Amino acid sequence: MIFTTKAEYGVRLLVELGRQANDAPVSLKAIAENEGLPLAYLERIVALLKRADLVESTRGAHGGYRLARDPESVTMDEVVLALEGSVAPMSCFVDETDDGRVLCSHVDDGEACATKFLWLRVQGGVTEALRRTTLAELVAFSAKQDVAQSAETLGSALPLHSAA
Amino acid sequence: MIFTTKAEYGVRLLVELGRQANDAPVSLKAIAENEGLPLAYLERIVALLKRADLVESTRGAHGGYRLARDPESVTMDEVVLALEGSVAPMSCFVDETDDGRVLCSHVDDGEACATKFLWLRVQGGVTEALRRTTLAELVAFSAKQDVAQSAETLGSALPLHSAA
DNA sequence: CTTAATCCTACCAATGCGGTAGGAGAAACC
């Protein structure tokens, strides 16, 4: 498994916030009910997003969370970094270098890892895929799915659950 | 963490076998000592590789393992699939479809996952990186490292404890 | 001052991972 539910729930949370057109804060309780996720667990997850300045919060009644930045500018690699810590292909990749880029620890014990070469490629593939996906894109996707689904459940003749 | 030590050790094992020029089988004990890995654990790992027809074994004294195929033709996505089961970005990706391609389980409970869209991209990035890396490439890389290292530690230009 | 929300921290069960132990078969070599 590459990611844990932290990433899953955290991204969903952000998408949910992104769907909100106005800038009124959304309570975690609403999101938890909407997505069917445990509230107490979401609280800990949203804390990670806040620490990374991806969401803002207002406390007290009628409070909640809203996106701190334009969804277009939020790329998934920052999001996943905030949620999962870092994307390390292998346990020997200790997270040293500032922003998620990690390097192998046993560089030269005996023979230099041929595996390191491989894992670096994999890591590149993952971070590239994450970086080229923005929150806005996911929000748009989710909105499209909504349309498709309501059409399908209503029995109309509109495009089905395909992407286009 | 994307991969466990199964992938790490398994790939190393294959590289070690690939370094062997002749077709004489190599014992796990030799590999374990060479790489500093626990023998009993390697036994379980190599069983996965054998089940996937990536290595052949001969039992008894002077027995051991050898590659079952040309290293050029062995891509890392088969290897990792054999070792790790499947590369699933998220726990909701249950491995159904034959060869490692996995799909999301909660396709349409409430709203169709925008996250699924993301994880599929990530999975694509990983498998693509794995598929374009062959065992032969890793073996060559490891050999190159040997030369560089022996030159550096000995100051001479002779091969060190390499296969030949 | 009650209510609804964010915050914070400690706790807990289950799972999986890395590793060990102890053998049982199979082939080479004396």
Place this chain on the structure above:
DNA sequence: GGTTTCTCCTACCGCATTGGTAGGATTAAG
């Protein structure tokens, strides 16, 4: 034929992490 050296197989175990809960403090609206 027996010993040695391997592959094979299965059960076990400590440990860390994950996913989730509990309980409460703080803050602000009404």
